[in-house]
Amino acid sequence: MVDIRISLKEASYLLTGWFTLFIIGTDLFVISPLLPFIAQEYEITPAVAGWLVTVFSLMYAISAPLFGWLSDRKGRRLLIVCGLFSFGIANFLTAISQSFAMLITSRIFAGLSVASITPLVYAIIGDTALPERRGVWLSIVVSGHLTALWAGAPLGTLLEQFLGWRSVFISLAVIAALLSILNFRVWASTNQAHPAEAQVKGSALKIISAVSVTAFWAIAMYALYVFLGTGLVLDNHFSSSELAASITAYGIGAVAGSLFSGRVTDKIGARKVSIFSTVMLVGILALLGFFLSAGTWVYFLLFLWALIGYASFTSYQARLAEEFPETRGMALALNNTALYIGITLGSMMGGFIITKWGFFTLPLICSGAALISSLISAKRKM
Numbered sequence: 556m557v558d559i560r561i562s563l564k565e566a567s568y569l570l571t572g573w574f575t576l577f578i579i580g581t582d583l584f585v586i587s588p589l590l591p592f593i594a595q596e597y598e599i600t601p602a603v604a605g606w607l608v609t610v611f612s613l614m615y616a617i618s619a620p621l622f623g624w625l626s627d628r629k630g631r632r633l634l635i636v637c638g639l640f641s642f643g644i645a646n647f648l649t650a651i652s653q654s655f656a657m658l659i660t661s662r663i664f665a666g667l668s669v670a671s672i673t674p675l676v677y678a679i680i681g682d683t684a685l686p687e688r689r690g691v692w693l694s695i696v697v698s699g700h701l702t703a704l705w706a707g708a709p710l711g712t713l714l715e716q717f718l719g720w721r722s723v724f725i726s727l728a729v730i731a732a733l734l735s736i737l738n739f740r741v742w743a744s745t746n747q748a749h750p751a752e753a754q755v756k757g758s759a760l761k762i763i764s765a766v767s768v769t770a771f772w773a774i775a776m777y778a779l780y781v782f783l784g785t786g787l788v789l790d791n792h793f794s795s796s797e798l799a800a801s802i803t804a805y806g807i808g809a810v811a812g813s814l815f816s817g818r819v820t821d822k823i824g825a826r827k828v829s830i831f832s833t834v835m836l837v838g839i840l841a842l843l844g845f846f847l848s849a850g851t852w853v854y855f856l857l858f859l860w861a862l863i864g865y866a867s868f869t870s871y872q873a874r875l876a877e878e879f880p881e882t883r884g885m886a887l888a889l890n891n892t893a894l895y896i897g898i899t900l901g902s903m904m905g906g907f908i909i910t911k912w913g914f915f916t917l918p919l920i921c922s923g924a925a926l927i928s929s930l931i932s933a934k935r936k937m
Contacts, residue, residue: 623888694817
């Protein structure tokens with residue numbers, strides 16, 4: 556009976572974390588395929604519409620460390636619940652925005668809300684998992700975030716065709732409100748870091764140095780992803796269904812890479828997996844630069860890119876959770892800050908690059924950013 560109760564409790568933790576990050580991921584990833592439609596309605600360029608991602612990411616990057624610091628001291632549950640409630644309000648404001656200025660403001664509010672959700676869900680999962688199972692647990696929860704790529708974002712794209720892009724954000728607002736109730740109940744009693752772990756505090760400088768790996772990884776991934784929909788539609792003349800299929804292929808690869816890396820991480824160690832996968836990312840991005848217009852091969856290349864890229868991210872999350880057990884909330888919050896700094900810089904850089912040199916130069920420059928990430932990761936030691 557005890558084992559059954561524990562397994563049910565563990566299942567509730569994992570399912571709640573998974574669904575929460577699925578909705579957060581849908582909000583983030585659906586922006587790319589919706590950018591052309593938003594730009595058309597507000598009569599702006601795709602590069603200007605890309606600021607919706609930039610301001611969201613910037614607010615997230617600024618506020619996530621504060622929420623991580625608070626969660627290490629005051630607990631994670633209340634911050635997650637309040638974050639989901641405000642996230643629902645932010646998405647409702649996005650849906651009813653009558654001007655681009657109001658739309659931008661709503662995305663700033665959404666970024667602030669998500670900063671108290673995503674890193675703290677990772678941290679609370681890290682708290683509750685046994686050390687020998689942490690890689691798998693984190694990979695399962697991360698897979699919820701990434702399933703949004705092949706399920707949430709394409710569904711949002713299809714919903715746009717029938718009801719318009721605003722309906723996507725109304726749906727997200729309603730679901731977020733329900734999730735706030737679920738999280739309030741599930742996280743009522745959770746433990747902090749497992750007592751068998753060595754409690755090693757990491758200095759702020761050491762954590763910042765560690766998460767710089769993620770910043771360059773995010774530039775490599777998102778400078779290309781943010782404008783993937785624009786590039787495939789405008790340069791490759793993809794239809795809405797072909798665009799949805801491309802995002803689905805990418806999303807399936809991301810989930811597969813995350814889940815696979817979790818199991819391998821628990822077997823051979825997070826450091827080895829994170830370094831090897833990031834080195835491989837350098838190569839696949841270079842290949843994308845040469846073969847992104849290679850007909851139906853593009854679907855396989857997008858799958859492979861996501862498979863390798865998110866194996867790198869998930870294993871590095873597990874690596875940080877292992878290295879900074881006592882300040883796990885701060886470490887994972889700063890890692891997500893680094894992630895969104897990378898997304899911000901990547902979206903800005905991507906808009907500049909496609910304007911100056913065209914879309915097909917972007918993967919090659921992203922490959923260079925991945926190379927920097929792999930070098931820093933390999934040089935780091937616990």
